[in-house]
Amino acid sequence: MEDWYTRGENAFLKAYGRYDVVLEKGEGVYLYDTNGRRYLDFYAGIGVNSLGYGYPAYQEAMQKQLNTLMHVSNYFYTPVAIEAAEAVKKATQLEAVFFCNSGAEATEGALKLARKYYYLKHGQANSEIISFHHSFHGRSTGSVKLTGNPAYQKAFGPLIDGVNYATLNDIESVKALINERTAAIIVEPVQGEGGVYPCDPTFMKELRTICDEHDICLILDEVQCGMGRTGTIMTYFQYGIKPDIVCLAKGIGCGVPVGAFVANEKFAKAMQPGDHGSTYGGNPLACMAVKTVFDIIEKDHLLEHVQEISQYLIECLDKVVEEFDCVLERRGLGLMQGLVLNTEAKPVVKGLLDDGVIVVTAGTNVIRMLPPFIITKEHVNAFITLLKKI
DSSP states (O other): OHHHHHHHHHHSOSOSOOOSOOEEEEEBTEEEETTOOEEEESSHHHHTOTTOBOOHHHHHHHHHHHTTOOOOOTTSOOHHHHHHHHHHHHHHTOSEEEEESSHHHHHHHHHHHHHHHHHHHHSOSOOEEEEEBTOOOOSSTTHHHHSBOGGGTTTSOSOOSOEEEEOTTOHHHHHTTOOTTEEEEEEOSEETTTTOEEOOHHHHHHHHHHHHHHTOEEEEEOTTTTTTTTSSSSGGGGGTOOOSEEEEOGGGTTTSOOEEEEEOHHHHTTOOTTSOOOSSTTOHHHHHHHHHHHHHHHHTTHHHHHHHHHHHHHHHHHHHHHHOTTEEEEEEETTEEEEEESSOSHHHHHHHHHTTEEOEESSSSEEEEOOOTTOOHHHHHHHHHHHHHO
16 A cells, blocks of 8 residues: 555645545445555545445446446437436426536536626626635635635635625624625535534525525535435525525535536526536436436435434534543534534544544544445444544
8 A cells, every 4th residue: 555655646736635545445334445454434535425335226327327328518418417407406496407527616607607697687797795704615716715714715816806705604794795796695504624514594594585685696505515414405405495506516426526506597597508518517427326316315215314323423422522521512414513622633533544434624623524324323333432532
């Protein structure tokens, strides 16, 4: 494995602070390195691998599509893309789907659509967007400007104009930024990278009301918290609202690179041929992944399992908070959980990795957990035992 790691260090741009582990295969909720060592995966590739590894129905569907048709131009429809879009519409309860390749692309597309609506309404391309401190919406030059963390932005200016930042769960900070040029508010129902902060239900309802009153587009970024991870197929159903546009990726494809932004009828009408595009977006292979993930979640009752097993995980994590003075609190919804420490989280994450468990940080002092939906109580118990040891 050391040889593979050295070769990797010599081959790639240094864009990631990689661990000295080279992963080779996966099975169920476990990953294996090139030395054959097994790791309990409580991170799922940043919340992507909701079905774990080697889920039979998923593997069979992807193999079939691989042997049928991988890619055609978006100047043509394919049956599988239509079925995938219909599944997304049903799940989101919105009207029109655009498939892309990643969460950052979904954010970019949502931003363009909101600004196009504003342009058609006002006849000017001078709109402003409200985002939130500690948010994360991607690393492209548009989405990174929406990301409310200067550390991600400072070396890459000049970035897009017209983005202002409010404070999560502080509705007055939002109202203070609204003016006649405000085109959209974008928010994660649960901030992931920013420290696993869920939105307050009252705050979300107030955002919806403000957007309705001022004809502002409400964009919800469910790239990390969507697709069943928090216990409902979309987190916003727990708040009793619907967005104008929702951004999806990660768990929508469970490993195949695919994202989407989905709009209601009002905003969808603003999009015209030539306004946006993606060469690979919505190709048959990616759409088979999307269609199959929705089928599996429904047929195998995975939402019910997420609700049940996440409650057990939450109970176990709450006991850790009670037992250890170094753990300040637990935050999160469903299988998107964070433990807040009174010290840096990296040594704990590294200690868990050395003992065969994969988690990650969120900010400097939060341990973030995004396990596959198929974990059992036995997996939770194994994780908690090693966590307490570290």
